[in-house]
Amino acid sequence: MKITCPHCGDRDWSEFRYGGDASKARPRHGTGDAKAWHDYYFLFDNPKGMHTEYWQHVLGCRQWFVVKRNTATNEMIGGGE
């Protein structure tokens, strides 16, 4: 499987690491109570279908980026920053 890095282009999946759900807004630094952080850190949907997520080209240029991935087929859209 290949993943499109916005900087390097198509590369083998083994050069990347997964970085979690990118659809959730991280509370701004220094704000948010324990509940807000708890919900951000622990509560996730587990959709079958399109999922917005972070990936890092960790064995390449080290760019972090956001893609939409179909969790059923691994089809990926995006590679926008």
Add this chain to the structure above:
Amino acid sequence: MTGFRRIESGGRVDRTLPLAFTYNGKALNGFAGDSLASALLANGQITIGRSFKYHRPRGFLSAGLEEPNGLFTLGSGAMTVPNAIGTVTELREALAARSQNAWPSPDFDVMAVNSWASPLFTAGFYYKTFMGPLQKSWMFYEPFIRRAAGLGRATEEKGNQRYDQRNTFCDILVIGSGPAGLAAGVVAAQAGARVIIAEQDFEAGGSLLCMNIGALETWRADCVARIAKCSNARLVTRATVQGLYDGKQAVMSIVDPATGNVRLEVIRFAAVINAVGAFERPLVFPNNDRPGVMLAGALRTYLNRFAIAPKQRAVIVTNNDSAYQAAFDLAEANVAVTIAEHRSSSSGELLAKAAQLGIAIFPNSGVADVLGHPAITAVRLGGRHAVTIECDALGVSGGWNPVVHLTSHGGIKPNYEPRIASFVPGGFAEGHFGAGSVLGHFGTLATIRDGVKAAQQALTYLDLNDGEEIEFPAIRADRAYGIQAAWTPVEGAESGKAFVDFQNDVTLKDVKQAHQEGYSNVEHLKRYTTLGMGTDQGKTSNVNALAIMAGLRGIDVANAGTTTFRPPFSPMTIGAIAGRSIGKHFRPTRRSPLHDWNEKNGATFIEAGPWLRAWYFAWAGSSPETAYIKEMELVRRGVGIADVSTLGKIDVQGPDAAEFLNRVYVNGFAKLPIGKARYGVMLNDDGVVLDDGTTSRISETQFYMTTTTAQAGEVMSWLEYLLQCHWRDLDVHVASLTDEWGGMAVSGKKSREALQLAFPDADVSNETLSYMGVKDVSFGGTTVRLMRLSFSGELAYEVHCPANYVQSLWEHIMRAAEPLGIKPYGLEALASLRIEKGHVAGLELDHRNTLDDLGLGKMAAKEKPYIGKELRFREAYQAPDRWSLVGLELLEPEKKLRGGSILFAASDEIKGHGRGYITSVTWSTELQKFIALGLYQGGLKHEGEEIVAAFPLKNEQARLKIVSPHFVDREGARLHA
């Protein structure tokens, strides 16, 4: 009497190239072009193994990859290969094959008593016997069952096979080289596409190889020659596509014909054409496993491809038209043939041809029993015609199952197609195409047409040249394919074992029992009866099984569904998957820039994650137990030098660098003065400790961060994540220097003297370089960073510089400080010194502990925000009885303390998980006793209490006292000296 004979002429074997091989030590001969199976049949070996559970005699059921019975162990000693499929093992000179699961021989097997004890082995046997109240009986039965059951055994010797892997790329991957695959391959290749055509057999042609039709052989040879002419195409035989993966990737295993070694290719394709064909399925009737009972198509293959025919008589039993072709070919080879036809009639054309060849047909009839032992001697029919017919072989055809395995790997479930009474692919992902009998299109001309069409579709999809038509073979039009599903035995059948899954010995009765006991879902059926779980993964059994289950449940086969298909398609040696990633190549080895020096100067190494680190040095002793103590004494009394190059090192630069670090670390970094270092701890968002380390301020906008060796990569990625994804307003850049820089710790009372000798022009006095002071000096043309840090608790420095200079810097310091008696010390002493000082390290920072658990809670800033602050204060993380850091002293001097020991209160029963455990342990040169760090329920609230450490593996217990984790120099006087 059962028997097969080699016909004097014809077939695809090369009679001018005889091959000698052995079977169970016996010398036999075959020809080039034989499979192991055909060579054994030609030598009269009908019974070639015993079945898995009942040890019933078995012969070859098939002539292909789907074979459930004919498994062999090839080679011997370190080169042993178990479970080789005889029907697809190419015969080679000096091949040594042994039968499996039979002792002492397939013809006389002492374990056949299992046949009489068979009630013990019915469906759910494993569950009923070993689960529930009788669980412990598994312990008792296991060795017996493992010996008695089971297929071939792998060698325990280290083999010297070499497994290679490579990556390949193509526009179009064609899987299969039958009529559909060859046609697709020729069209795609001639259009200029980069094509790989993968064929698992050792000859290209698929079903064409088992026909005896001159025009088709001409067409086949022409296709192969055309493909060979195209430099952009590659036809690979002995190559099985084992899996189709997301993102247009396939894995193909290729067998080396000379050695049997397997090579793996990972193929990235732009389009794929599945032309994988279909497997014939057996019918279920009593004693359908007797040697000599074969798939009708297999009889035809042995006849036409390998020139092997039943000696005199064959019976064919069928519910469909395809088996007539086998009957006709056999009759034309002078075998007397009788057909038992499940249907009331078949087409007039077939009947006329049968009559012409003198073939008797019994309509509305099936097999009621198979007679003979060990192999078949006669067939008794049931249904309308209850006659007994003597025969050498019985050809069985229950219809054809398209090979939907690969098309299902992407998660697309197959659909039931009543027209062929079997499953077809449920669809294709983008860029995936199908052609031929995998789609349920039977008939040679139809499959060739399919192949051409699929190639043209793939070329269009890829925006390549249109494919041109190819010449079709001049053969008669395809016959229509008629079938009437027949899942269970005919009326009047005997009560003997009717096998559904041959390899796992699962019978019709087992399927019925599973249904009665409620395991009627196909996935449950599989687990309860082990049906479809063998090395053949149910290639001949699954469709029959789920159709029988559907019948028992009174639902349509379509609604019963299939089990999940997963790679590999066919059994593959694990070595091929591992490839060259074995031994020292299992993972990369990281070496410090001082590795060569350490090696030349008496270091023994130890693996620390991917790193090879100097463990201890020969000057101090020949075993770690004694050496590290001398090395510790060196540091406590004089001066030692240790390689710390493995630490993570990160350059943090930018106008907002101080603000960035201030957010990441729990303690303040905003006001860290230039020329000073500070110990910092960072948390994950969940409030658990991520890592610790020392960060120095080099200038207003530049910091030099160090991390633990283990977490270097994780911390770097985390910092990048924060900066790139969340804090894009911060003007900061981070760069890893872990490989680019290296360093050494110079530790001990005399370390300042050592540095003065090494850098006579630099001022390293206590006044200019006080505790936690940092200073860059220029030396020998490079920057040397002096940092007054201590991991050992002694007066100490870390000296870092670019990696290329580390060894010469190290040697320079060693030379300069020689009068002080400086010597190197290793990881064991390094770690022991920090235990005495009470510094936490990787064993304590295990991603489960909070700041407070580690006694570091006071470090955290009260006012400023930092990552993990909010969740750090969750109720459970503040509970008073959390396991937290304590120091431990051994009270019984004659005993030894071990890391991992479980801690109990003095009054506790020594049982279960206790109240904590020892994380790190060492002999203390200062205190002259064993000391340890550990986590204990309630932590230092229990300071002074006597507790017990238990090490159940060695049945040891020892009394300990809980003390402060800071064993030496609690006030830090040495650090500031």
